[in-house]
Amino acid sequence: MTNHVASTRDLSVPVPVGGSGEVADLGRSFSSMMVALSTSLDQQQRLISDASHELRTPLTALRTNVEALEMFDAIPDDERRAMLADIRTEVEELSHLTAELVDLATDQNPINEPIxxxxxxxxxxxxxxxxxxxxxxxxxxxxxxxxxxxxxxxxxxxxxxxxxxxxxxxxxxxxxxxxxxxxxxxxxxxxxxxxxxxxxxxxxxxxxxxxxxxxxxxxxxxxxxxxxxxxxxxxxxxxxxxxxxxxxxxxxxxxx
Missing domain, CATH: 3.30.565.10 (Histidine kinase-like ATPase, C-terminal domain)
Known part of the structure; x- marks a missing residue:
């Protein structure tokens, strides 16, 4: 089983546990640990997938506005200001999203924030x-x-x-x-x-x-x-x- 986990990283494989005694207790503890690790990994993968989707929109808007500013030298001042304002807004959204992602991705309480x-x-x-x-x-x-x-x-x-x-x-x-x-x-x-x-x-x-x-x-x-x-x-x-x-x-x- 350990070879299977090492080669596939599949943590959902159940650990066969039977009987009693220290070996059985160890098997049950190991099985519980595998379930916890599998749940944690699933949560991390879901967070990464959701974050990638959420980041795509502001990044696309940023790229579009930057490319437009680079390609067109004769953009009227009011349009240029509007584009720069959009860029600033998207940067702020990205900063806010990044801070929230870091907050959610950190399972343990901040060590510098005492009770x-x-x-x-x-x-x-x-x-x-x-x-x-x-x-x-x-x-x-x-x-x-x-x-x-x-x-x-x-x-x-x-x-x-x-x-x-x-x-x-x-x-x-x-x-x-x-x-x-x-x-x-x-x-x-x-x-x-x-x-x-x-x-x-x-x-x-x-x-x-x-x-x-x-x-x-x-x-x-x-x-x-x-x-x-x-x-x-x-x-x-x-x-x-x-x-x-x-x-x-x-x-x-x-x-x-």
Missing amino acids: TTVDLVAVAREVAQRATRRSGREITVTDLGGNAIDGRIGTLQRAISNLVENAIKYSPEGSSVQINVDGGSIRVRDHGPGIAESDQPHVFDRFYRAVESRGLPGSGLGLAIVAKAAQEHGGTTFVANAPDGGAIVGFDIPTP
Whole structure:
């Protein structure tokens, strides 16, 4: 069997285990290790495949604009400025996507980010202030009894920020976004069209984009990073539609 794995890299071959004793225990441990390795390899291959697909669009747009600038010397100034703006936007999207891919590809917690006592209300307010300055939107934070939790503050900031950015992206221009903090729970509510029931089970999947949102900017990784952050803190994710319209997306983390 070891020769088969070495030559084919096929980790799905079951390890024959029978009897009892130390040899049988070793066989079962080895079989469990093979299953874990096979699952990890499948996840890596899927991430690489999805990432390759996602990177293709901005790279193609970059190449097209650069080639046009190289080929045509007499491009009017306004068109040249528009092309350069497009290039800048695509570079920013690539940078953002790369950062998200690195985040998702790193299974272990960052060694330079220790677990500390985190005030979720304070973190949410800081995220809201930054997002307001960037977007001009009204973003409110309501403290419904938020508790301090033990966690990694940078990871939690990123998760809440991704929830807010997602809400902004799917809300009408000028509409507000609400962040509710209750214990270890974060709920971010927008005033957009809501999320179809068929899409709700998938919104935290890597690269998932609902049909209605495929024309919008983004990588489809933001909410996957939220799910990863919640999982790292022993929590779960949440998605629903508000009774009076809009979506509510968030996570729940156990409190001490």
